[in-house]
Amino acid sequence: MPIPRPAPEQRRWWIFGTIAITLAVAVTVWFGISASSGISWQDTGRTTVDDRTVQVRFDVIDPENGPVTCTLVALAPDKSTVGRRTVALPASRFESTRHVVEVKTTQRAVATTVESCQRTPTDTPGVTPRS
Template structure:
């Protein structure tokens, strides 16, 4: 079976299309790898202490011996933010470390969660 050649004058577009697809694949792979690297976290629970306080328990994964900063938030029934705090966590060489930190609120919260974490 023979492969047909592109029509005259169309070779340029086949080359541009092939290069574009290869570049698109390379960018997709780069984004996929970069999104799985770095610090990650997992909510482990919360405890409503009263109308003005929530204790949030969470795991920080892949700290790699580096200190981490996490932003915690408390939410009310309508998913409105009623409290937020940023906590600095010490360096840890364990693959996963559990922390419990307090979020002070301006109204009664129904949940506490981690919004984000990043290396310092």
């Protein structure tokens, strides 16, 4: 039994649907690949040193083991930013590294987070890769 062909007035919708599904699959694959590669990080805790300083503990996972620049944020109880620090981390021979960094704050911080981590360009002055 042959499969019936769509009516001529519905052909346009079949073409549109096919293109939309193809684009949706392509975008989904692209997001999946980009999310699974590159640098990732994990907040592992904080220690409040005093009302103006907090230590942030975090792990950086970098399959390429290159230098990385991370931005850390300290938050007040109302979730406003009370401290921010961008830190350049040297290259490592390990894929996963743990870091403890102090962030100066304007008031007591109750939470911290790693806002972002990205590859540090190798020609950045003041950043020396570790051997």
